Amino acid sequence: xxxxxxxxxxxxxxxxxxxxxxxxxKTGIVPESVIATRDGELITEDxxxxxxxxxxxxxxxxxx
Amino acid sequence: MKCRKCGGKAAFxxxxxxxxxxxxxxxxWIPAQTERFIEKYRMFTHDEKILxxxxxxxxxxxxxxxxxxxxxxxxxxxxxxxxxxxxGYSDESRRLCEEFASKRGLTLHVVDVLGDYGHTIPDLARxxxxxxxxxxxxxxxxxxxxxxxxxxxxxxxxxATGHNxxxxxxxxxxxxxxxxxxxxxRQGPVLPAAPGLARKAKPLCRFCEREMAAYALLSGIxxxxxxxxxxxxxxxxxxxxxxxxxxxxxxxxKLSFYLSxxxxxxxxxFAEQREETTAGLNVCQQCGQPTSALxxxxxxxxxxxxx
Numbered sequence: 001x002x003x004x005x006x007x008x009x010x011x012x013x014x015x016x017x018x019x020x021x022x023x024x025x026k027t028g029i030v031p032e033s034v035i036a037t038r039d040g041e042l043i044t045e046d047x048x049x050x051x052x053x054x055x056x057x058x059x060x061x062x063x064x
Numbered sequence: 065m066k067c068r069k070c071g072g073k074a075a076f077x078x079x080x081x082x083x084x085x086x087x088x089x090x091x092x093w094i095p096a097q098t099e100r101f102i103e104k105y106r107m108f109t110h111d112e113k114i115l116x117x118x119x120x121x122x123x124x125x126x127x128x129x130x131x132x133x134x135x136x137x138x139x140x141x142x143x144x145x146x147x148x149x150x151x152g153y154s155d156e157s158r159r160l161c162e163e164f165a166s167k168r169g170l171t172l173h174v175v176d177v178l179g180d181y182g183h184t185i186p187d188l189a190r191x192x193x194x195x196x197x198x199x200x201x202x203x204x205x206x207x208x209x210x211x212x213x214x215x216x217x218x219x220x221x222x223x224a225t226g227h228n229x230x231x232x233x234x235x236x237x238x239x240x241x242x243x244x245x246x247x248x249x250r251q252g253p254v255l256p257a258a259p260g261l262a263r264k265a266k267p268l269c270r271f272c273e274r275e276m277a278a279y280a281l282l283s284g285i286x287x288x289x290x291x292x293x294x295x296x297x298x299x300x301x302x303x304x305x306x307x308x309x310x311x312x313x314x315x316x317x318k319l320s321f322y323l324s325x326x327x328x329x330x331x332x333x334f335a336e337q338r339e340e341t342t343a344g345l346n347v348c349q350q351c352g353q354p355t356s357a358l359x360x361x362x363x364x365x366x367x368x369x370x371x
Contacts, residue, residue: 033306034279042075042278044065044084049114060277061308062121062291063231 003049007034007057019043020055033061076278080316087310094279098267105253107265112221115137115262117211118164118172120157120288121224122280125164127268129285131224132168137169138224140164140212143207146177146184157288164285173218173245175210189294192366199294202366209363215262219329222257230273233304233318236325249334252326254319255281260347260354270319273304274310281309 003028003032014023020043028044034057036043049055065074067086074084085093101107110113114131118124118140131138142161147153158174165172178184183191185206189199215223232251239247257263269277280287295301310317329332345354348361350368355361360368 002316030305030308030312032272032274032311033282033305035274035281042087042281044074044077044079047067058281058289059291060122060273060300061230061304062123062273063234063295063298063304 003051004054005029005057006054008059014049016049016051016053018049019045020047020049023049026031030049034059039052071082075282076275076311078275079317080311085189089279090343091282093126094126094271094275095133097271097334098127098130099134101253101270102265102267105252105265107267108136108222108263110136112137113219114214114222114224115211115218115220115251116140116224117226118142118158118161120228121226122285122287123228123231123268123273125224125226125285125287126163126276126280126283129168129283130162131267132170132260138178139218139220141173141175141211143210144174144176144178145203145336146205147186147292147294149186151290151293153288153290153293156162156290160286160288164227173214175204175214177210183367188366194362194366200298203294205363205366209351209353209361212260212262216260222263222265223263224267225273226268226276228268228271228273228276229318230304230307231300231320232266232269233307235299235358237303237307237321238299245334248325248337249329252329258354260345260352269322273317 001016002013003061005014006024007029012027014026020036021031031045037056037058038053065077065084067074067089068083069089070086072086075087076090077084114136116124116128116131116138118128123252128140130132140161142158144158145154161172185199185203188202189195193201195202211223236251254266255265307318345356346357346358348364349359350364351361353361
């Protein structure tokens with residue numbers, strides 16, 4: 001019963017049934033620094049993650 | 065979460081505005097807000113010629129897309145800086161800009177810094193005093209000079225850049241930490257034209273970086289996800305991370321920081337320490353752009369003699 005979060009070349013596993021916001025907090029990722037997509041669609045932070053889902057996180061910070 | 069406008073499934077939520085929107089309404093909302101900021105800060109009009117500086121990143125390509133959709137006369141400018149670092153960074157970003165322009169039938173100016181001046185940014189970073197351990201300093205100088213040159217040479221009324229709220233808040237944060245009055249005075253949504261210098265505008269200055277990434281993704285704009293290899297570990301990114309921690313705890317903190325600063329500046333909180341015009345400046349003997357030096361500007365000195 002797990003969900004996979006992918007950010008760049010890192011993978012994180014969290015329990016299914018939690019919201020995206022909780023999953024981000026659990027993995028120590030600041031929600032403001034990423035956008036989450038599932039099957040190519042954007043998802044909001046209240047989305048409840050289901051078993052077997054893969055969430056791709058896109059880092060949004062750029063600069064120099 | 066539901067779209068506030070139609071009740072459909074929301075694609076994106078902005079906690080600082082307490083506003084969630086579906087894809088369709090988000091893609092309407094961003095251009096409408098951009099138009100509002102352009103008018104509010106008197107950036108430019110529909111009669112003026114705009115040069116948009118594009119890097120292949122989400123912000124600049126989104127800005128060009130928005131201006132095009134709003135019906136502005138906006139051409140693009142891409143500077144090929146010769147940054148490879150094993151990932152072909154400049155080649156890929158150039159390809160994305162050219163593809164973007166070609167798909168929409170837009171005009172893109174390309175300046176090849178190596179072809180025109182014989183140096184790449186990594187070369188200059190290695191060989192000059194200015195660039196020593198600070199490639200971003202060299203890059204900034206080259207970009208400012210070349211963007212201004214093309215804007216003037218081709219008769220553009222204004223140079224538009226894709227700076228977003230996170231960029232502006234990070235710069236403001238850095239300037240405030242140093243209480244750098246001169247830089248604080250110069251920061252704002254519009255930098256008026258001055259002798260030898262084109263007007264500059266930042267139409268995205270009130271949108272968070274995350275909002276612009278959402279716009280690019282929902283619009284299907286192909287942009288470069290990789291960070292510039294030289295920007296990794298930079299101070300500006302560190303400030304952005306700090307501000308995002310704050311934003312997470314206090315939604316709206318970044319916008320409030322920036323807007324309160326603009327308001328304070330408008331009320332005269334920051335007094336000019338010296339003449340802010342270019343009246344006291346000289347003209348570079350090589351390129352004709354303003355400079356505080358007596359003969360050559362920093363750009364021409366760097367390109368010519370590698371000081």
